Amino acid sequence: MKALILTLGLLAGSLTLTDEDQTAKRRGVEQGLRQKVLITGHPAEKMDLVKRMEYYKVPGVSIAVINEGKIEWTQGYGRFGVEPDSPLVTTQTLFQAGSISKPLTAFGALLLVEQGKLSLDDDVNRYLKKWQVPENEFTSTEKVTLRRLLSHTAGTNVSGFPGYSIKDQLPTTLEVLEGKKPLVNTEPVTVIAKPGSALRYSGGGTTIVQLLIEEITGEKFELWMQTHVLRPLGMVESTFKQPLPLADARYAAYGHHLGGVKVEGNWHLYPEMGAAGLWTTSRDLARFVTYIQTVLNGRPGPLLSESTITTMLQRQRAGGQETDAGLGFFLQNYGKDLIFAHGGQDAGFIARLYAYAYQGKGVVILMNNDAGWPLMEEITNSIADSYQWPNNEPIEKKTTPLDFLRLNELTGKYTSKEGTIEIKTLGTELYIDMNNGVAPLRLRHFGNCVFFIQEDDVNVDFHGCEGQPQILTITDPKGNKTVYNKICIRRGGFGSFSPRLLPLYQNCLKIWV
Secondary structure, three states: OHHHHHHHHHHHHHHHOOOHHHHHHHHHHHOOEOOOEEEOOOOOOOEOHHHHHHHHOOOEEEEEEEEOOEEEEEEEEEEOOOOOOOOEOOOOOEEEOHHHHHHHHHHHHHHHHHOOOOOOOOEHHHOOOOOOOOOOHHHOOOOOEHHHHHOOOOOEOOOOOOOEOOOOOOOOHHHHHHOOOOOOOOOOOOEOOOOOOOOOOOHHHHHHHHHHHHHHHOOOHHHHHHHHHHOOOOOOOOEOOOOOOHHHHOOEOOOEEHHHEEOOOOOOEOOOHHHHOOEEOHHHHHHHHHHHHHHHOOOOOOOOOHHHHHHHOOOOEEOOEEOOEOOOOEEEOOHHHOEEEEEEEEOOEEEEEEEEOOOOOEEEEEEOOOOOHHHHHHHHHHHHHHOOOOOOOOEEEOOOOOOHHHHHHHOEEEEEOOEEEEEEEEOOEEEEEOOOOOOOEEEEEEEOOEEEOOOOOOEEEEEOOOOOOOEEEEEOOOOOEEEEEEEEEEOOOHHHOOHHHHHHHOOOEEEEO
16 A cells, blocks of 8 residues: 555645645645745745755655644655655655654653653652663752653753764663763763753753653563554554664655755664654654644543643743743643644754644644755745734845945854854855754845844844944844854964954954964
């Protein structure tokens, strides 16, 4: 059956549609892609999905749209790889979901809580035998608990995992936690901040949860999750197994980087299964979403109770303040507009799960190019428009002209604790390169020293752009600011530095060559 569907290509997704209205909605999504920020006075440009895939060099995309608490339609687009003879993506094509593994892992851990085998608020070292969370000055008064691990407030390190080549020997869960060198390519998992003091994203913390599940159940994580979480949720096309079994590997898309460069060996392996190891389809993840929505709307399911699901979607506290993290999900809005969401990125793959808890709306998008985040936004915007999602209207901003010679004064590299970015000109336009594997994004001049991008509601403010700016601030949609200092290169060493140039360089990071 799978082989037959594979040959049907793009037609396969349409088999889930039930009437002409749904077909029209799907086509409206495919032809209605738009950027988040529109330019005042210019008509909104609606773009075609397949053409945008070609523009971003994203070989394959899988989409599942949820409406009125049901999966309204699913669709595959493109191919496994950039090669014209590579298999077509269908609704049964597997993608790596990256960190969307974490909500499923949280779901499994909460099953054990409901069964009385695990507590949300006990020190996890009570349950761990093969390995213990190392005690240090941060754990002297506050402990690492399951609640804190699932909400990224446990103070643990190792934010993410690069994965392993298909040629590498894979470490065990225990070896990953120990950071056993040279086998393991990440640091030992430990506590680097007082538990409960702040939100600190940690895949290392989720790997502790992986070990907890193995120790409490006495089974391998991937097998227990298959039996007790994935299959009961109807996610029969999904697996945490690493490496991917041969029977499933022929249905797996190939990972790609910026420019359509294929990942060596087609994909990486992730023994940190609970944090990053899920192989899945958009339809399967949509089944997970609709289970949560169904239970929250008063229809009990066979797995987690309404009480536990509600707890999953409650904002957790850290440092005396409310965070945007629930147990396994990140949260937006409040009340009837509450959204639960998670993104994912493995080498060559990105994913998005985004859903309204009480309105039965949502989407799952999977793609096999980890530089495809702008395309992810454009697809999400189109679905929001077609299905009239609340609080997802486009943003309008004005642009003002700026002399090209002044643009050159802004270029250069800027650095902060978040990393190094580069401002560059391409032709007569200014671009920002975040050095995150995504192509440089065009900066539009808003006024004075402020620029914006159209892909997201982000502003870039050059301080003192009337002269030689040495500081810029990036402000995200939540108002969070990151300050970057320009890297200023002075040639000739300290002896050639003139005191009269000091004001020009006093705010920048000086590098002498």
